[in-house]
Amino acid sequence: MIRMFDRTRRIRLLLAVLFTASILVITLDFRSDGNFLDAIGRGAMTVVGPLQEGARTVFRPVGNFFAGFTRVGSLKARIAGLQQENQLLVQREEQVSDIQRENGSLRKLVGLRERLRLKTLTARVVGVGPSNFEDSVFLDRGSADGIRKDMPVLAGDGLVGRIIQVGRHTSRVTLLIDASASVAARIARSGEIGVVDGAGERELRFELIDPEANVERGDRVVTSGYDNSVYPPGIPIGTVARLAPPSQSLSRLVYVTPFVDFTALDFLLVVTGPQK
Amino acid sequence: MIWKRGILLFLLALTGLVLETSVLGVATLDGSKPELLLLMTIALAMNEGPAFGATAGFVLGIATDVFLGLPKGVSALVFTAVGYGVGRARAQMSAPTAWLPIVMVAGATLGGMLAYGGFGMLLGEHVSSRELFRHAALSSAYNALLTPFVFPIVRALGARLRPAGVVR
Known part of the structure; x- marks a missing residue:
């Protein structure tokens, strides 16, 4: 019983220490720019950066596969929009071809x-x-x-x-x-x-x-x-x-x-x- | 034997940060990303108890803040509270079900993200409530989806690196 009570006290003490440490870090960060934690962060990026690149290269197809599922709705709307735009462009291209052909024909006549x-x-x-x-x-x-x-x-x-x-x-x-x-x-x-x-x-x-x-x-x-x-x-x-x-x-x-x-x-x- | 736990936390922090910023950065759920380190904290808390859950929360929270350039200490505070809370709640449950991890992860992630947003507002950040709720809901759903993959790994690692004589 006493042991359990001691254990509970230890956990609460640990919790208090961790909360206090967190608040200290918040205060330290809030009051100063460019503190030692930023320096640690920059150092960590140097180490983690190559790992990120490797992971991105290896898992890019997997990420893109899952990203495709979540973007189906917006992609459908985008596809519909692009199809409409494509249709207009095809019509415009036909008009341009027609005008070019007429132009060529008239130039030949003039010649x-x-x-x-x-x-x-x-x-x-x-x-x-x-x-x-x-x-x-x-x-x-x-x-x-x-x-x-x-x-x-x-x-x-x-x-x-x-x-x-x-x-x-x-x-x-x-x-x-x-x-x-x-x-x-x-x-x-x-x-x-x-x-x-x-x-x-x-x-x-x-x-x-x-x-x-x-x-x-x-x-x-x-x-x-x-x-x-x-x-x-x-x-x-x-x-x-x-x-x-x-x-x-x-x-x-x-x-x-x-x-x-x-x-x-x-x-x-x-x-x-x-x-x- | 604390060094074993230290190794565990280091490996989890490193893996979580690399995955969060590479693969999972691309595969978003309507623009929201998962909170992988928070998920790991919850998994550790459920398997190792409130004391280690709080410690893991502090370490992984600090790692998140330092590496991702966020306001230092806020994630540490939130993750510590979540780790302790989840560990205590799990200890009270005598007959856990197979769905318990997913439900705990979803609930704890939602609460954690709302708490994080609340702290951010207290520190003067401009956060839209609507956006905060939307991101919190989507991230908790995403974390719930990742639970079946992350939990077994964290549980296995935790058991392997648990010092002898530790009471969960």
Whole structure:
């Protein structure tokens, strides 16, 4: 019994000593800056610092794993926000790409106009011909703007076709690839002349007058401007893609890949007058 | 044989500080971190009695204040009181259950953190009551989650380094 009482007293005495020590430390810290305890703390950091680095390296994946659980709610909200932002950015990027493409197309038109030195009017494709048996497009310019029938139409890369129908504020263009289209042309390198016909397909037929004409794959084909053609001379048409096998015919047939992409027509030039 | 207890406290303080400032500093519970050294104090108090609980509280509290650059002595005071209180309460319980450590840890951590915040206010620190209660609740929940991992280790170490003839 006495022993227990002694033990209880000892514990209470210990408690009093510890409380007093704590209060002394609080007082010491409160009354002075940079005391010896701070120095001990700095020394401890020197020792513990490398251990911290090691522990952080080893346990980082574990910590991040558990941190992920506790941040699920806020991360979900953040993901939703970022997805929305991403959608806006994708839309903006598409708009920028569109503007860049338009810009490129217009620059090509300007370049072509300056090279050929023709009087031109810029028009925009606003529609496609409805029939499956003809290849044509509608432009946003008409007679009120000075458009006339049979005027040649160009894109930045080369010849597109000619005006076949004119309204007050709109007009229709027959494309070069249309089965009914044809244009007098020549090989830019050798000068060999012939007629380019649309075939209703992406390749053009080029029938050279001379059956032994000097023609090779890769040769540039341009308009010849002969026979009072509606098309001025020197307008790029395409390149020779392949040569038909020789035959007993009185002409030489080759196939031409057009420069213009007829599936992506946007801004076009309508040639309104002769060269300056 | 006091040096054995000294080694125990040193190892626990070192491990606790390293873990608190590295791993557990990242894995927070809605911004609140666990009080690992307080948890160790409570574990020691429950296993070794109120006297060692108070002593461990003082040592681990001082280690917390000195190393983490907190107002010196406040953690020592709070941890000492918690260690003694938990040790006495445990001694009064004749039929402990498996949930007892978790409940004691949660309650003692909550009380300890509120006491710490209260002392801080007395010393002139500006502490929002709402934030204090929120942090105290989250830290006590976090400590309760860590109890099944920390308790067995502390109990094993305490038993191994207990001087012969010591009455708990």
